[in-house]
Amino acid sequence: MPEPAQRHLDEGTPGVGERTRRALAQRVRETREARAQGKPAGGHPEIDLKVFELTRIAVARIDRDPSLVRIGLENIERSIRQQGGYVPPCHAEWKALIETRPWSELRALLLENSDEGQRHRSNHPFMGLVTAAEREAIYGKDRFAESGQPPT
Numbered sequence: 001m002p003e004p005a006q007r008h009l010d011e012g013t014p015g016v017g018e019r020t021r022r023a024l025a026q027r028v029r030e031t032r033e034a035r036a037q038g039k040p041a042g043g044h045p046e047i048d049l050k051v052f053e054l055t056r057i058a059v060a061r062i063d064r065d066p067s068l069v070r071i072g073l074e075n076i077e078r079s080i081r082q083q084g085g086y087v088p089p090c091h092a093e094w095k096a097l098i099e100t101r102p103w104s105e106l107r108a109l110l111l112e113n114s115d116e117g118q119r120h121r122s123n124h125p126f127m128g129l130v131t132a133a134e135r136e137a138i139y140g141k142d143r144f145a146e147s148g149q150p151p152t
Helices: 004-011 018-036 045-064 066-082 089-100 103-111 115-122 132-139
Strands: none
Touching: 018 045, 045 066, 045 103, 045 115, 045 132, 066 089, 066 103, 089 103, 103 115
């Protein structure tokens, strides 16, 4: 099945102008190049790559100490309490994954080089295992300049 952007190009979607077609074609090229280089590919390649690097740090910490997986459940439970019991679908999915799958499978999901892997990385509950200094090193110091808030 072709990528969504490629389908729009192939099918000549009505209402899609030439400028949008060029942007879609560029996205398809960037996605294919990233995948060919073994890098994560998604809608926002630079951000996805940075999230991938942060995720690799969290994964390495859990590899060294698998008991840290519990932090993911603790983060989900704290978020649910803070939201008055509301369970976002991504939290429900991650809670079920953590409770039913071994670390080796969770690790594979987080590091998978696919759109599904990127989806899992985009909302996993392990980012608290990455220090502020590590986030700053990957995102850069200027990312939070507008708010004046350091990364947490």
